[in-house]
Amino acid sequence: MSSIITTKDMLKKAQKGKYAIGAFNVENMEFVQAVVQAATELKSPVIIQTSVSTLKYATSNLFKAMVSACISDTDIPVAIHIDHGNSFDSIMSAIKGGYKSVMFDGSLLPYIENVKRTTEIVKICHHLGVTVEAELGAIAGKKDAPQDSKLLYTNPDTALDFVEKTQCDCLAVAIGSCHGIYKAIPNLDYERLKEIRHKVSVPLVLHGASGLTSEQIQSCICNGICKVNVCTELRQAWTKATFDYQSLNPEVFDPKAAGEVARRAIVDIVKEKMKIFGSVNKAYD
Secondary structure (H helix, E strand, O other): OOOEEOOHHHHHHHHHHOOOEEEEEOOOHHHHHHHHHHHHHHOOOEEEEEEOOHHHHOOHHHHHHHHHHHOOOOOOOEEEEEEEEOOHHHHHHHHHOOOOEEEEOOOOOOHHHHHHHHHHHHHHHHHOOOEEEEEEOOOEOOOOOOOOHHHHOOOHHHHHHHHHHHOOOEEEEOOOOEOOOOOOOOOOOHHHHHHHHHHOOOOEEEOOOOOOOHHHHHHHHHOOEEEEEEOHHHHHHHHHHHHHHHHHOOOOOOHHHHHHHHHHHHHHHHHHHHHHHOOOOOOOO
């Protein structure tokens, strides 16, 4: 039987083994079931994430309960993580609900304020045994993100200063990826990523992986990424599967029928990503 763990050890193992852990955003029970099924079948460690907006739709203790129920018959390493927590209250609410890993996103704050607030949250979370992901540089696709590329991209020297001052457990970096749907395949700055990896010792995180090619993702992993976030592709797969099913079967009004089809679609995508990330058969390393 598996129990919910922090991301700290699994990301350190991924960093040492030069692979990445998939962090998959879930929206409901079927998403949770699908991610756990894929991870169990491929013997892969996994991070199950919920966004702040998702936790307004359903509470953290509800998602934690669903994850706990789904992993009761498996022993794979599973962490639950809040993605882009943007306030002290949102993070503390997730922790009270049973999350052992959080992200504080202060990337749109002035640098000094980001350092201050991240440091405060790290101290409290570490006291509670919770790991903290922070962000430096503003990953495109966010509301109110700056247009100046110097502010959008993570500066390697600043990253070193940030990690040393905040003591965060892992760092989300901005190298040209984007949240949401890409209008064109982005040009990722691998040299910048390589320099950040050279200067910073903590595991690095790639946001905005939905829509990147497998070659781009694997190049990021080769240059230091240990956690890869996937959200948009899962949402798209769920929506398409349910829409297609209902279009072909308009007489069916049982939501479980479309839900089962959508769940299988999520399983397929999660498995595909785990193979790209190199985490298959890493659950027991």
